[in-house]
Amino acid sequence: MSNELIDFTLVSVALLGIGIYGLAVKRNFIRMLFAIEIIINAANLNLVAFGRFLPHSGGQTLALFSIAIAAAEVAIGLSLIIVAYRMYQNIDIEDFRSLKG
């Protein structure tokens, strides 16, 4: 196998950085959801890569659990977007201030 563990880890670090950037800068609700997806995928890549190189089946099992939980999270997030859009007619998170004290 010509690819090494460090290569996969560096790709994962790059994806994590891009995701953090998206969460910090974007104010669009849907784009923040994109950023969360990218971060979750970076974590899954790390799980499978370490599971391959140890080698242990636990990495792939945990990655499958993580994918399923991420699917649930996206379903809830998108329905929250729809509810918020119906209430405020906007998807800018700085407009969602009814819980602000």
Place this chain on the structure above:
Amino acid sequence: MADIAFLALAVITIGSAIAALEMRSLIYGSIALMGSLGGIAGFFLLLDAPFVALFQLAVYVGSIAVLILFTVMLVKRELIFKKIEDKRRKFAGIGLMLILMASLGAIFIDSGIKTITTDEPPVDFRDIGIDFVTYYWPALILMGLILAGTVTGALVLARRVDEEDEQRTN
């Protein structure tokens, strides 16, 4: 050293992750996100995990990306193309990203990860199935319940409550 397939997949994945966040239109952004998730599936294939790669394709590229596309279509047209961000926050975000990448990358390169190599055969996906029904069975059942609960919750949240209907039933 990394081979050509790895480099191509890295370029596709990271490039379309940036495009997903930076493209002007949310629709093109979600298609770019689909490309990025597909690139991750390619990495799983390179890591000899075809089962996880197919799961990733089915769940992420197949269903989540389509769900996001439909949600984007429900939003007003001006909001899809509107880009709201201030310059200072953007530069601070880029700085944060670069600092994070440099420090985490330096930590990983400096640690002993570089010396880890393996000649052993990859994990058979039968082992994953056996894991699921023996050691992880409570977690599997819990995950099914959580999925059912969240999907029902999402349905209840997104349901439109029509006032006319309520009056009619009253």
